[in-house]
Amino acid sequence: xxxxxxxxxxxxxxxxxxxxxTAGAPVVALVGNPNVGKSTLFNALTGARRHxxxxxxxxxxxxxxxxxxxxxxxxxxxxxxxxxxxVPRSPDEELTRDLLVDPGAxxxxxxxxxxADAANLARNLYLLAEILETGVRCVVALTMTDVARARGIxxxxxxxxxxxxxxxxxVVPRRRQGLDALARAVRKELDHxxxxxxxxxxxxRPFHLAVPQGDDPELxxxxxxxxxxxxxxxxxxxxxxxxxxxxxxxxDRVLTSRWFGxxxxxxxxxxxxxxxxxxxxxxxxxxxxxxxxxxxxxxTSALSGAPGWLRGLLVDGLIGGVGQLLTFVPxxxxxxxxxxxxxxxxxxxxxAFVVDRLMRRLGLPGRAFLPIIVGFGCNVPAxxxxxxxxxxxxxxxxxxxxxxxxxxxxxxxxxxxxxxxxGSTAGTVVFAMYLLSVLLVxxxxxxxxxxxxxxxxxxxxxxxxxxxRLPTLRVVGAQTWQKLAGFLRTAAGVIxxxxxxxxxxxxxxLGAASGTSFGETPIEHSVxxxxxxxAAPAFAPAGFDDWHAAAALxxxxxxxxxxxxxxxxxxxxxxxxxxxxxxxxxxxLHETFERSSGGHPLxxxxxxxxxxxxxxxxxxTIATQWQEMxxxxxxxxxxxQLTVAWLLAxxxxxxxxxxx
Amino acid sequence: xxxxxxxxGTHARIQRITTDAQDRLRLAELGFVRGAEVxxxxxxxxxxxxxxxxxxxVAVDDATAHAVDIEPAPAASHA
Numbered sequence: 222x223x224x225x226x227x228x229x230x231x232x233x234x235x236x237x238x239x240x241x242x243t244a245g246a247p248v249v250a251l252v253g254n255p256n257v258g259k260s261t262l263f264n265a266l267t268g269a270r271r272h273x274x275x276x277x278x279x280x281x282x283x284x285x286x287x288x289x290x291x292x293x294x295x296x297x298x299x300x301x302x303x304x305x306x307x308v309p310r311s312p313d314e315e316l317t318r319d320l321l322v323d324p325g326a327x328x329x330x331x332x333x334x335x336x337a338d339a340a341n342l343a344r345n346l347y348l349l350a351e352i353l354e355t356g357v358r359c360v361v362a363l364t365m366t367d368v369a370r371a372r373g374i375x376x377x378x379x380x381x382x383x384x385x386x387x388x389x390x391x392v393v394p395r396r397r398q399g400l401d402a403l404a405r406a407v408r409k410e411l412d413h414x415x416x417x418x419x420x421x422x423x424x425x426r427p428f429h430l431a432v433p434q435g436d437d438p439e440l441x442x443x444x445x446x447x448x449x450x451x452x453x454x455x456x457x458x459x460x461x462x463x464x465x466x467x468x469x470x471x472x473d474r475v476l477t478s479r480w481f482g483x484x485x486x487x488x489x490x491x492x493x494x495x496x497x498x499x500x501x502x503x504x505x506x507x508x509x510x511x512x513x514x515x516x517x518x519x520x521t522s523a524l525s526g527a528p529g530w531l532r533g534l535l536v537d538g539l540i541g542g543v544g545q546l547l548t549f550v551p552x553x554x555x556x557x558x559x560x561x562x563x564x565x566x567x568x569x570x571x572x573a574f575v576v577d578r579l580m581r582r583l584g585l586p587g588r589a590f591l592p593i594i595v596g597f598g599c600n601v602p603a604x605x606x607x608x609x610x611x612x613x614x615x616x617x618x619x620x621x622x623x624x625x626x627x628x629x630x631x632x633x634x635x636x637x638x639x640x641x642x643x644g645s646t647a648g649t650v651v652f653a654m655y656l657l658s659v660l661l662v663x664x665x666x667x668x669x670x671x672x673x674x675x676x677x678x679x680x681x682x683x684x685x686x687x688x689x690r691l692p693t694l695r696v697v698g699a700q701t702w703q704k705l706a707g708f709l710r711t712a713a714g715v716i717x718x719x720x721x722x723x724x725x726x727x728x729x730x731l732g733a734a735s736g737t738s739f740g741e742t743p744i745e746h747s748v749x750x751x752x753x754x755x756a757a758p759a760f761a762p763a764g765f766d767d768w769h770a771a772a773a774l775x776x777x778x779x780x781x782x783x784x785x786x787x788x789x790x791x792x793x794x795x796x797x798x799x800x801x802x803x804x805x806x807x808x809x810l811h812e813t814f815e816r817s818s819g820g821h822p823l824x825x826x827x828x829x830x831x832x833x834x835x836x837x838x839x840x841x842t843i844a845t846q847w848q849e850m851x852x853x854x855x856x857x858x859x860x861x862q863l864t865v866a867w868l869l870a871x872x873x874x875x876x877x878x879x880x881x
Numbered sequence: 882x883x884x885x886x887x888x889x890g891t892h893a894r895i896q897r898i899t900t901d902a903q904d905r906l907r908l909a910e911l912g913f914v915r916g917a918e919v920x921x922x923x924x925x926x927x928x929x930x931x932x933x934x935x936x937x938x939v940a941v942d943d944a945t946a947h948a949v950d951i952e953p954a955p956a957a958s959h960a
Contacts, residue, residue: 473931481926688938
């Protein structure tokens, strides 16, 4: 009898009898719950033969690689985003669902390897039930058998395979155990698939059809699947009696408790912050000194015969740009290692649980604390850390507020200007900048949630806490390298190109009066100087209509580290050795702001600093935003920053000049 | 009786879940279904509960815990 009910997991259209095969290598997809060793298995199977990129036509990043299962042609292995269910809640989960459920989907896998965690089998079997319903051919890789054994849990693979009707292979990817057996099973199933082509499997267990019709068919199907899961568990799983609290539970009773939860969280965050600032600093300085010293020197001497402009372009432009990019590398490596350590050890989920309520008050997801804290060191690794947020819209929201977190490069500018203009109250001014930064993060966050991100509701916290584990070098190393390669691919071009472009602009002389040639122009008479002069009037309402200030903000767009140097350069004064003794530079700055503000220098300087805090942090931030959020959102974010910065600066000057 | 007020160590059986349909399905997919047994492991630093659901450990916030109607279950039985 035909069933009139709407199937939950099959598409509305009729399934086509033959599923689409991609030309060439068969596609095998890895599917599974988060935290079950899926990516570890992927890395162990593909080794170095892998790359990460967007799935064709989607914004979802998928790692793909070639894997030679036993003899015969290698297969194209895709590590699909981890998911608890085939009812999607994010574009990542949607991709997995579409590929498995829609028989006509482009790139539909010929076979699915489902990872199932032996130490937490019930929930993994739930996803497996859904996958079996789609009728896709699959092999189960049973992971975490060692963890299960340590907890007194035994899973009988043979009876599990019998219950499911698909091959079940136990694997320990960290120790490369079971990989050959998995390869043989996959090869065998693929060979079957070739022989039986055209014969589409009927869904093995159509729970979505077998449930009574109610007002919530999806919920009823979920309950039916769990009923089946518990039947299977009763056959395949045995547990030694007396298993109560695990070691992880005991640790959690301390690390998430009322008394130790917050101190433990603060200690972990202090560690992350220290590592991304103090620990990174000497490495960054060392790399910077190496590029500025030996590399620049040998390039200069190698080019001694070349014309001055070419030497300038290559040494000051190109090598300078590469040097700036390189100084980010230690920072990114440290950040990615920390992320991998926190995730792999299991602490990240605990930290999100501990601060969930505080972050919720700010309207942000619990996990957003980490990128925001890291942002006070540097916004670039903070943006790269967005990946811990599972939901893409949340990533976009947090990615748009991170630039308002005042990074340490901005601090150097605050310190110089505060020392020159505010003397003994300089500390208060710097503190006020940080306070404003926090207010901006919260305020802009709320504004965005009320406008662009209205659909992001305060989601219920239901967070799985994986057991604590010792992170392995292989996993941490592989994840770090994968992310670093992604950063270099996207950011390298943008950073080097911008530094070179700014050098070019400041090297091209403008106007006959300058009487100098390319590459030897004082900055005042260069195209850069002229552009700064043209931009300066825009800052008149903020009290700093002056080309020196505009030029400083121009280079600040590239890197805030360069602002102090540009200020010195535009006044043809030496960069102060110590910001507290700005000397002649201080006097000239006083004169400039006195003039541009019409006698209200202090509000004008404050307005300048506020603008500097709120506008685009640097080129590397834009490049990273571009990689994490896409071009459109990056441009929108930059537009908002410039608008907010200008409005705030004007408000500070207009209101401030009423008093001072 | 809901999960919210339960002390660490409590064993309970889920009777129904009263959140909206979307959250209810999400909870069901993780195993929070009618008849499932949960055990309270601990309380979070700023609220919320740490629960054992079979072999899994799941953290939920107070509002979610409040939406889970339960009845006490004997400590010895296993889900």
